[in-house]
Amino acid sequence: MDIGIGLPAGVPGAPPDVVVDWARRAEDAGFASVACVDRVRYDNYEPLISLAAAAAVTQRIELVTSILIAPLREVTTLAKQVASLDALSGGRLTLGAAIGARGDDYEMNEFSKAGRGDRLAEQLDRMVELWEDGTITPSAASRSRPRLLVGGASGPSLARMARSTDGYIHNGGPARGFARARDEVLTAWHEGGRPGTPQTWSMGYVALGDAAGAGRDYMLDYYAFTGPYAVRIADGLLTTPLGVRELVQGYADAGCDHLMLFPAVADPDQVEALASALGWS
Amino acid sequence: MKVTILGGGPGGLYTAILLRRLRPDTDVTVLERNAPDDTFGFGVVFSAATLSELEDADPVSYDRMAGAWARWDPVEVRYRGEVLRAGGNRFAAISRHVLLRILQERAVEVGADVRFRTEVDDPAGLQAETDLLVAADGLNSATRRRYEHTFEPRLTVEGSTFIWLGTDKVFDAFTFIFQEADVGPFQAHIYPFSDDRSTFIVECARPVWRAAGLDGTDASTLVPGDNDEHAIAYLQELFADHLDGHQLLGNNSKWLDWTTVRNRRWRHENVVLLGDAAHTAHFSIGSGTKLAMEDAIALSRALSRTDDLGPAISAYESDRRPQVDRIQEAARESLAWFDRYPRYLGTRAAVASPTPTLGDGFAPPRFAYSLLTRSSRVDHDNLRRRDPDLVLALDRWFAEVAVGGNHERPHLLPPPPSATPVDVGPLRLANRAVLAGEDRQDAVDGAPSAALRDDVLTRAAGGAGLVLVPRLAVSADARATPADAGLYTDAHAQAWRDVLAATGRAPIGVQLSHAGPRASMRPRTEGLDRPLRTGGWERVAASPLPYSPGSDTPTPLGDEQLAAVEADHVAAAERARDAGFDLLELDAAHGGLLASFLSPLTNQRHDAWGGDVAARLTVPLRVLDAVRDVWPQDRPLSVRFSAHDRAPRGLTAGDAVAIAATFTAHGADLVHVVSGQTTTRHLGDFSRWFNAEVADIVRNGAGVTTLVSGGVTSVADVDHLVLGGRADICVVAPLPAEPPWLAARRAPSPS
Incomplete structure (x- = not known):
């Protein structure tokens, strides 16, 4: 299992230099990827832009959107941006896409919330066609398209995943919940008659040491839209090295391919603290 | 305050x-x-x-x-x-x-x-x-x-x-x-x-x-x-x-x-x-x-x-x-259990279930088990933890009474329901678990790859009751993709004859398939139902409805084409017979040619082949009858169909029961129940046993021997579904990359 780290681009008030420098520190510390969340009506940086900045200061680390709310975007310009970022980074991008869980991101948007699942399915099909046909792609790109993953564990979402992508991104939580979802992902893949095994990725949140309290406040704020579930989600915040190692072991045992640990605070020391908790230094 | x-x-x-x-x-x-x-x-x-x-x-x-x-x-x-x-x-x-x-x-x-x-x-x-x-x-x-x-x-x-x-x-x-x-x-x-x-x-x-x-x-x-x-x-x-x-x-x-x-x-x-x-x-x-x-x-x-x-x-x-x-x-x-249990009562349930051919319904042990495991959180293993003696008694009843085992030498420890034998028409399977070969999408001109043949043989040696070779096309044009295997040349038949010559194996069945509106697509390594860029061929279907966005409109099947489709199925069935397959399964599921006739979503014809369920069955039955004629009576015939479209205005439960009963009346020994994929807009459900409900309706509504697949991932799942009377046999899939029984086989010997 690969282990990636989130950029603090989703933490309100994170200074620009901290976000960019985070990517360099992550690469130095040995993480497999840097990842970004996506919101519109929130104090965060846009994920494709943030990953482009990260790409510019790193050489090998993978770049991941986890996830990008694709139905908020026009499909041809999105295809162009994604292809450009993948090309400019030397083929390091994994595009995780989903419909997004929050209604307010859609409220100011020209694309309606209704029908967003079907819209995402069309976007995924369309982007793959545009890329693979060479219609929208820089010709100097090292590959025809980035890896595509879909978030969302509902039946229709898994059907979309199996139709046109390479796998699934889980929304975090305990490893046993991931294991159950993974069974359904493999079933959807098999039902569709896709050969091989899909990629299954997941994520967690971390705030180690003194950052635990601030991290919890961030979680409660970021997940406030889930109402009564925010407290439970915040309870999943990893605040100790032991907690980190237990989660990592649980996910590895459950068959996860790539686990992304997102910071719940924008303190750059968290990168090394996490690497140390993982036993890398 | x-x-x-x-x-x-x-x-x-x-x-x-x-x-x-x-x-x-x-x-x-x-x-x-x-x-x-x-x-x-x-x-x-x-x-x-x-x-x-x-x-x-x-x-x-x-x-x-x-x-x-x-x-x-x-x-x-x-x-x-x-x-x-x-x-x-x-x-x-x-x-x-x-x-x-x-x-x-x-x-x-x-x-x-x-x-x-x-x-x-x-x-x-x-x-x-x-x-x-x-x-x-x-x-x-x-x-x-x-x-x-x-x-x-x-x-x-x-x-x-x-x-x-x-x-x-x-x-x-x-x-x-x-x-x-x-x-x-x-x-x-x-x-x-x-x-x-x-x-x-x-x-x-x-x-x-x-x-x-x-x-x-x-x-x-x-x-x-x-x-x-x-x-x-x-x-x-x-x-x-x-x-x-x-x-x-x-x-x-x-x-x-x-x-x-x-x-x-x-x-x-x-x-x-x-x-x-x-x-x-x-x-x-x-x-x-x-x-x-x-x-x-x-x-x-x-x-x-x-x-x-x-x-x-x-x-x-x-x-x-x-x-x-x-x-x-x-x-x-x-x-949901209390809503459905009247269909477990057989013909005695006069008001609740009008189906006439069901016999006496569930015996008391099976009925009680079904009630006790009605929550998906209580399965066979969970019930055994709560009351081991009860589950032992139920397993014994199933092995010795329901299945009819050896009464002279009662089991010291009865086998679990998944490990009991079952008759599928003239063929006795040693147990209830079916394994399907993996569709690797690596065939060339319909010929099976060495990997596919190995895969089938490995599974047949692994203790399953039956192994199914998935989707062999009845003609080159019946393939969904150029990477599909088929059974439309003598060379294909010879390749499979070599596989089936292996001894000491489980029975091996073959699915014969016509992709219909899903034909002429790119290999599924690239995703599902993406039309070929070049070298594509004509698709046929019940009605001129493209299966996926971007794929050309299929040609509605006519008399002449039906004759050719029938002949292709017959020729493939003869090859399957001569190659030595133990069971033949006709594929009328998941949006293929025969499936396109069964569902009202994809069959919009106004002639004799469209309309009510009896009319929609016409073409699939023509093919089934023709295949039954050449398939030996001493080998079982199965039909696989999507018993639920998972889309609005699709097949009704009544349709599914009628279809299963009609297939059986036309000589099918087994009905293989799956669901969905009638259109690309189907609402997926991939939860545990997600086809158990439709299988249950078909099995206990039509009184037919039923194979279910979909979200059955362990033998404990098979125990639950078989003893609970929801299906008779189950496809276990997807398998873990290294199934435990295979790992055991590969372990070095103690010497």
Whole structure:
């Protein structure tokens, strides 16, 4: 299992230099990827832009959107941006896409919330066609398209995943919940008659040491839209090295391919603290 | 803080008691419409876990209840003169009247202001005068209605009609009685709640209720406290054998419809819902009183930790909602079982199931097992942990009686249901697990790759009852993709003959397939149903509807093309026969050519091949008949079809039963039930056993031997589905990358 780290681009008030420098520190510390969340009506940086900045200061680390709310975007310009970022980074991008869980991101948007699942399915099909046909792609790109993953564990979402992508991104939580979802992902893949095994990725949140309290406040704020579930989600915040190692072991045992640990605070020391908790230094 | 509680039932009173205990500075008022002794109902049931929570929350009231509990362990199922008991559960129940009296006294004792006979017309008036208004005002909560714009309640009337009764017979278990009257089945849910009383709830489907003449009492003429005496007299006689001369007792008893209550939100400003006002869960899995008292514990604890109302209510909701969601999901599964069990009764279920060919229905052990495992959280392994002796007895019954094993030498330890033999037409399979070869999409010109052949042989050596070779195309144009394998040349037949020549293997079956509108697509390594860029070929289908966006419109099948399709199927069946396949499966599923005729979503023809289900069956039957003619009578024939389209306006359950029965009448020995993929817009469901419900409808509605696949990932799943009568054999897939049995085979020998 690969282990990636989130950029603090989703933490309100994170200074620009901290976000960019985070990517360099992550690469130095040995993480497999840097990842970004996506919101519109929130104090965060846009994920494709943030990953482009990260790409510019790193050489090998993978770049991941986890996830990008694709139905908020026009499909041809999105295809162009994604292809450009993948090309400019030397083929390091994994595009995780989903419909997004929050209604307010859609409220100011020209694309309606209704029908967003079907819209995402069309976007995924369309982007793959545009890329693979060479219609929208820089010709100097090292590959025809980035890896595509879909978030969302509902039946229709898994059907979309199996139709046109390479796998699934889980929304975090305990490893046993991931294991159950993974069974359904493999079933959807098999039902569709896709050969091989899909990629299954997941994520967690971390705030180690003194950052635990601030991290919890961030979680409660970021997940406030889930109402009564925010407290439970915040309870999943990893605040100790032991907690980190237990989660990592649980996910590895459950068959996860790539686990992304997102910071719940924008303190750059968290990168090394996490690497140390993982036993890398 | 000033807290007003609307409703003096167990939930409201317990909230008052716990709040006064935890925060003695709180000014608590309980407003109850009825008088203290206006109590309706009989006993309420709790689990052992809830009991210890009650002890923790308020030891004083718990001690006062101590002498009043009825406690028991088993669940008992009475069906067709047989009694079966399952242990490993711990229950307790108490008289609702006794419980309320204890809570009323205790509430007053700890300083709550409890006001009876207080009608509240508008909760809005109270809301302004109090810091927190707790709406514990029950199923028909006026508060919930008053603020429904915030709570967004969803009330669903579901399940059967029921009547809440008591009896002076003391049962010693949670007892389910299934009583088949001439007019149809009734069921009773019974549990003891004191040393001289039991709760006795009777349910039946509405048509049965009408056929029994039980709709004669005008409920609107009964005032609160009255009983439907006609119903009580009828049920007294119906259940006489089980009452041993004891009486059914009424207490405000009349026929009711069950309403499941859900609310999008439990909080409006300083108003919070609790108990039945917030949620209900059908009585077949427990009592609302238990949930209400657990709510009271959570709310009072949350309020004791902070003066800040918002976080306190959030904490209460975060604590309770996931648990309530779980219970409501279990209740949904339980209701679904009670809705479907009439089809397990065979022809005896006169009203509920009109299908004529089903024999006697489930034998008592299978019926009881089906009931006990109706929640997906209780499977074969879980039931074995609760009651190992019971599962041993059930396994033994299945292996020795249902399957008909060797009675002279009974099993020391019976095999689990998945490991019992089964006859599929003329072929005996050694066990119930079917493995399918993996479609690797690596064939060249229809010829199977070495990897596919190895894969099939490895599985056939691994102990499965049957191995299926997936989707061999009946012609080059019938392939979904250029990487599909086929059985349309002699070279293909020879390649498979070599595989089948291996000895010491399980029977190997072959699926013969025509992709129809899904033909001429790119290999599935690149995704599903993406049209070939170059070198594509013509697609055929029932109607000119493209399968996927971007794929060309298929040609509607005509007479001449049907003749060719038939000939291709016949030629492939002959090759399959000569190659030595043990079973042939005709593919009429997942949006292929034959599937496109079966579903009204894809068959929009107005000629003799479209219209009602009989007309839509015409073309698939032409092919089935032609294949049956050349397929040896001593080898079984199976048909795979999508019994549910998972899309609006698709096949009905009645269609699925008719299709399965017709296939069987035309010589199919097995029906393989799958679902979905009729169109790309299908609503996927990939949860555990997701085709079990449609398989169950087909198997027990049409009385056919049924193979199910979809989300069956372990032999424990097979045990559950086979013993529960939902299917006869199961495809286990997807397999773990390294199945345990394969790992064992590869382990170095001890020498």
